[in-house]
Amino acid sequence: MQTLTVALAQIAPRLGMLADNLERHHLLIEEARGRGAGLVVFPELGLTGYQLQDLASEVAMRLDDARLADLAAATKDLSVVVSFVEESADHRLFIAAALLEDGRIRHVHRKLFLPTYGLFDERRFFAAGDLLRATPSRLGVGVGIAICEDFWHLTVPQVLALDGAQILINVSSSPGHDLAATNEVGLGTATSWRTLMRTYAQLTTSLVIFCNRVGVDESISFWGGSEVIAPNGRALFSAPLFEEGLFTVEVPLADLRRERLALPLLRDERPELQARELMRIVAERAGLAPDSTADDLAEAGLDVAPGDPAPEPIGFRRGSVG
Amino acid sequence: MSAVAAVDGTVLFELPDELAIDTDVARKVIAQFIRGQLDQAGFERVVLGLSGGIDSALVAFLVAEAIGADKLLAVLMPYRTSSDASRSDAEEVVRRLPGASGEVVDISPMVDPFFASQADASPLRRGNFMARQRMAVLYDRSVTWGGLVVGTGNKTESLIGYTTLFGDSACAFNPIGDLYKSQVRQLAAAIGVPEAIIRKAPSADLWPGQTDETEAGFTYPELDRLLFWRVDKRRTDDEMAELGLSPEVVAKVDRMIATSEFKRQVPPIAKLGPRTAGVDYLYPRRRPGSARGG
Numbered sequence: 001m002q003t004l005t006v007a008l009a010q011i012a013p014r015l016g017m018l019a020d021n022l023e024r025h026h027l028l029i030e031e032a033r034g035r036g037a038g039l040v041v042f043p044e045l046g047l048t049g050y051q052l053q054d055l056a057s058e059v060a061m062r063l064d065d066a067r068l069a070d071l072a073a074a075t076k077d078l079s080v081v082v083s084f085v086e087e088s089a090d091h092r093l094f095i096a097a098a099l100l101e102d103g104r105i106r107h108v109h110r111k112l113f114l115p116t117y118g119l120f121d122e123r124r125f126f127a128a129g130d131l132l133r134a135t136p137s138r139l140g141v142g143v144g145i146a147i148c149e150d151f152w153h154l155t156v157p158q159v160l161a162l163d164g165a166q167i168l169i170n171v172s173s174s175p176g177h178d179l180a181a182t183n184e185v186g187l188g189t190a191t192s193w194r195t196l197m198r199t200y201a202q203l204t205t206s207l208v209i210f211c212n213r214v215g216v217d218e219s220i221s222f223w224g225g226s227e228v229i230a231p232n233g234r235a236l237f238s239a240p241l242f243e244e245g246l247f248t249v250e251v252p253l254a255d256l257r258r259e260r261l262a263l264p265l266l267r268d269e270r271p272e273l274q275a276r277e278l279m280r281i282v283a284e285r286a287g288l289a290p291d292s293t294a295d296d297l298a299e300a301g302l303d304v305a306p307g308d309p310a311p312e313p314i315g316f317r318r319g320s321v322g
Numbered sequence: 323m324s325a326v327a328a329v330d331g332t333v334l335f336e337l338p339d340e341l342a343i344d345t346d347v348a349r350k351v352i353a354q355f356i357r358g359q360l361d362q363a364g365f366e367r368v369v370l371g372l373s374g375g376i377d378s379a380l381v382a383f384l385v386a387e388a389i390g391a392d393k394l395l396a397v398l399m400p401y402r403t404s405s406d407a408s409r410s411d412a413e414e415v416v417r418r419l420p421g422a423s424g425e426v427v428d429i430s431p432m433v434d435p436f437f438a439s440q441a442d443a444s445p446l447r448r449g450n451f452m453a454r455q456r457m458a459v460l461y462d463r464s465v466t467w468g469g470l471v472v473g474t475g476n477k478t479e480s481l482i483g484y485t486t487l488f489g490d491s492a493c494a495f496n497p498i499g500d501l502y503k504s505q506v507r508q509l510a511a512a513i514g515v516p517e518a519i520i521r522k523a524p525s526a527d528l529w530p531g532q533t534d535e536t537e538a539g540f541t542y543p544e545l546d547r548l549l550f551w552r553v554d555k556r557r558t559d560d561e562m563a564e565l566g567l568s569p570e571v572v573a574k575v576d577r578m579i580a581t582s583e584f585k586r587q588v589p590p591i592a593k594l595g596p597r598t599a600g601v602d603y604l605y606p607r608r609r610p611g612s613a614r615g616g
Contacts, residue, residue, distance in 0.1 A: 012358075015608070016610045051606055052606070053606060054604050055609055185347075216359070216362075217358075221358075
């Protein structure tokens with residue numbers, strides 16, 4: 001396997017200005033091609049901006065939209081990840097990211113986890129996706145695509161890697177907050193994300209590509225800091241915070257094989273064990289099976305019996321001996 | 323609590339350790355925020371009420387850093403009893419920002435006729451009225467200067483309600499409204515606001531000798547620390563006590579926060595129709611077609 005040139009389009013999309021953002025995507029795809037890129041990654045909702053609220057339905061595109069076909073047509077001999085509001089045939093709106101390759105839409109990922117807490121309100125405006133699948137690609141290795149909050153759930157990078165992805169791509173519109181002086185790079189959000197990316201790369205022995213936007217929507221500032229992390233958990237590239245740019249990074253794909261042979265974590269994963277235990281937990285939570293880690297008298301779905309004056313730690317049954 | 327030193331080695335201000343921010347990152351975020359607000363609205367210029375205090379001085383420096391001082395109009399709006407020191411401090415800020423425009427508008431002729439037959443009007447009424455006259459001047463200059471009015475209120479005064487509704491809190495956007503007073507001081511020192519302005523006791527300058535801290539009954543570093551743990555970190559009564567914060571003061575500040583909640587929100591509209599602004603008609607403030615000239 002040869003070296004892959006990855007282009008990270010750390011842009012500031014214009015909120016609700018689909019035509020402007022489409023034009024910008026076309027220009028940057030050509031610029032990246034000129035710089036030898038094999039893979040170009042744009043951030044979450046790069047075609048529409050993030051804080052859309054009721055504008056979401058007005059900028060939504062069906063997968064057969066001519067504007068998407070035009071973008072796809074620009075991807076001959078190229079892999080490009082773009083993100084937009086997708087309207088399904090039954091008129092649900094999704095935050096989607098599509099892998100465009102050789103003139104067509106190769107794969108679409110619909111955001112699975114929609115943060116609706118703190119400064120986020122995504123569930124009000126969007127439907128959550130139901131599919132988590134890696135996809136083959138013209139790059140010769142499997143690709144797994146996730147969107148922002150998806151990567152705050154361990155399941156996502158793990159399932160994608162088990163499903164054959166060797167390149168994990170996360171596209172984000174991550175708002176920066178927490179300026180406490182004690183943070184690694186002066187921003188709490190960035191510190192957390194940097195930790196996650198390195199951990200996922202190492203634990204899945206995959207190449208992790210993170211593309212985060214910059215710019216401002218309403219009150220929210222997006223911090224950029226896009227990264228490429230090698231399968232050993234080391235950063236190959238870290239883009240500057242808060243600055244727009246098209247950044248290209250040379251990635252030796254042969255490192256994937258070396259790392260997976262040296263550290264066969266994926267080979268040793270036990271998906272059947274995980275699936276079995278998860279099915280048990282699902283059944284117990286639904287009250288369809290006795291909860292093996294709850295008090296004897298606890299009601300279905302609850303861990304602690306009502307009126308228990310001093311509940312013992314969950315997982316240790318009364319009277320049981322270690 | 324850490325003492326932050328001035329150039330001459332004396333204490334410039336006290337900074338609660340947990341409130342210390344990375345000022346380089348804050349300046350980047352705020353510069354991007356200011357440029358973004360203007361860009362989305364189709365404006366290039368900013369108008370600001372400059373009082374001579376630290377908040378408006380800091381915002382003037384931040385605006386100059388984000389878009390250049392030549393795009394800034396600083397309006398000094400003294401009342402006849404305003405202190406001379408405030409005036410000269412404000413003028414010093416304009417001098418320190420080469421290219422910035424400064425204008426003085428005396429608001430006494432706007433205020434005095436209204437109260438001429440109401441000699442018993444309380445200082446609170448007079449102060450609120452003055453704040454709203456200043457707002458009216460800024461929004462007029464927003465037209466003549468062709469710029470957005472930038473807010474200069476900080477998080478501390480917003481949370482305790484030490485603001486005048488539709489007065490000093492009125493603005494198109496506010497770059498420092500999520501910074502406590504202690505953090506305003508930290509950022510002001512980092513960006514080069516004159517030390518005399520950072521050092522002096524904060525005052526609404528509504529009557530001679532007035533200071534915020536004597537009026538409120540506690541110092542800003544104490545109040546900021548209390549608000550940080552209570553509001554940002556959601557600490558309970560017991561946990562506040564463990565942090566060394568007096569239950570009486572916590573209770574008093576809790577009341578100030580609760581009674582001023584209305585000042586931090588847009589007025590509710592009676593829900594009658596199918597789609598109601600702020601309820602189920604939710605759009606970004608700026609969107610395609612909303613930019614001036616766009």
